[in-house]
Amino acid sequence: MSKLTEKTEEVNYVPGVKSINTKDVVSFFKDPESQKFVYKTLSLSFDRVKKADFVLLTTVEHLEPDVLSALNRYQPNYAIGPINFSKNLPTNVVCSKSLWYESDCASWLESKSPGSVLYVSFESFVHSSKKIIEEVAYGLLLSGVNFIWVIRERILNSGDNANVLPLGIENEVKGQGLIVHWCDQIKVLSSPVVGGFLTHCGWNSTVEIIWYGVPMICYPISYDQPTNRKLVVDDWKIGIVMGFRVVNFMNGKHGEARSEKWSRDVEGNLDKSEMGDGSAVSRVMSENEKTIEIETRGAPTTFDQEKNDSSEA
Structure with a gap:
């Protein structure tokens, strides 16, 4: 497969997808040579x-009907909906879903007011640079926003x-x-505080966030x-983009200015200033949450409906 052009353009001929820009296409399709292992593995899986x-599929009808x-x-x-967690968490069962030691954040969360905490996690296998980690750190500090930040071991793509x-x-x-x-993560997202x-938008995290009705900074x-x-951001309108701003100010000349920009973005986003008063997002998230819960309990799928329609015809 050849590398997609650097120039962005709209693609509107994929069945079930109204339109998608080439900048939003999965990375191993855009440049398979730089991600040979992933590309080959997924190509084999598709075959x-x-x-x-x-x-x-761990999705729901309501989100992706087309x-x-x-x-x-x-x-x-x-x-079949999300399968890696339960909305009603049992209190008498202790079971770790991770290969890493999990810190107990419960007491810290209980000390904060509702809606005041930003959860920051860059997924379980995505790597980052030391420069980005440092600027995120100072941005969070300057913002004054309460936060839980997950920095897993070996998060850097190089260095110490x-x-x-x-x-x-x-x-x-x-x-x-x-x-x-x-x-x-489930216990953190289920907390009302x-x-x-702030997420890299991995699919599992995305479904979990929708389930618990937490707005996303992407x-x-x-x-x-x-x-x-x-x-x-574009289709479901339950989150906002941080990525393009991060790239812009990461390339600036002065680290302090970049961190201050980070700080304003974080503080403003948690206040939902770019999403009105947050009521629209909350309403959509609530509707998605209810629909996911209904559909994961066995509501008919598109395939079932189309099969019934064809048999009746």
């Missing part, structure tokens, strides 16, 4: 899927992973922020994240 009797309808022209696809944060920053954010290597999630990097950002 094997064609031989399956049916496909189970895509599901298009896929079902070729083989049965069932939208033992000294990721700027010297002394953890002492400076005491009381305002909690920095952990890993935590139970969490008012926003900072996609690669893989399917740009495509998920398009869905969240």
